[in-house]
Amino acid sequence: MNNLLKSLIYDGKKILSESGVKNAMDEARLIIKKTLKKTELEFITLQNKKISSKQSNSILHNFIERTKGKPISKIFGLKEFFSNEFIVNKNVLDPRPETELLVELTIKNLFKIKDKKISLLELGVGSGCLIISILLSLKKNKVSALGVDISNKALDIAGKNIKKFNLEKKLKLKKSDWFSEVHEKFDVIISNPPYIKTSDIKDLDKDVKFYDPLIALNGGFNGLRCFERIATDAKFHLKQNGIILLEIGFGQINSVKKIFEEMGYKIFLKEKDLQGITRVVGFKL
Ligand SMILES: C[S@@+](CC[C@H](N)C(=O)[O-])C[C@H]1O[C@@H](n2cnc3c(N)ncnc32)[C@H](O)[C@@H]1O
Incomplete structure (x- = not known):
């Protein structure tokens, strides 16, 4: 050369x-x-x-x-998301541009809640890119937040990002299998859970199937397992007028809506991404 x-x-x-x-x-x-x-x-x-x-x-x-097939972000350990650079490694999902829609819509909904300190929970926090981007966009002290994940290695990266952005006071982390270790109620719950069908994982691009952790992708045989778990328990963790906002996969809107409606939630938000795919859905009780 x-x-x-x-x-x-x-x-x-x-x-x-x-x-x-x-x-x-x-x-x-x-x-x-x-x-x-x-x-x-x-x-x-x-x-x-x-x-x-x-x-x-x-x-x-x-x-x-x-x-x-290693993504550039994972070669250098950094990925830009919502105009900030986050630390990433093989133990966290590479932040996706389409997930910025969930950030935008969460911020919009948080702005609607006036005159009180808001509590925010993220399920499956991964690198922390989502909840950290939200906190960085809001006024000081308006929100207190908790991020949970089942993966200790992902929590380690989220912790590094919390330090990078000086959010130690506002954002706490906890290891939890969805709600298993969560004991409080929240005004807003968000999640971008794993939603790929197990049988589809082998067909994903190599930068995804070899470099994103399986636990961040695998949504079970129908891709909906995590939504079912979240819907079952979220109602016990929402404050009055609380909302839950979720990222969903291609073609999942009707099934996710059905899962939540059968458990007593009402849909109040449904938003398409730039590709025209319904990507974010919001429910309340
Ligand atoms: C699709 S990734 C999303 C990561 C990050 N929030 C983002 O949007 O870039 C899903 C995350 O859920 C976590 N997860 C998977 N199963 C879980 C469970 N049972 N309880 C809590 N977190 C879980 C994974 O470890 C992963 O970090």
């Missing part, structure tokens, strides 16, 4: 596109920029400069990681 940065971009593009990476040129540039820890401007001005063999070896190593 030639050590001129410009040539590395073309080498990278070739290596990545031959392994089936879409947008290979953009990804090659991003991998180089991140490996060298350069801003876009620094990167542009460096294109005709030579770099050390140590640097080019690190870049090559990262290209190869990417050809195995």
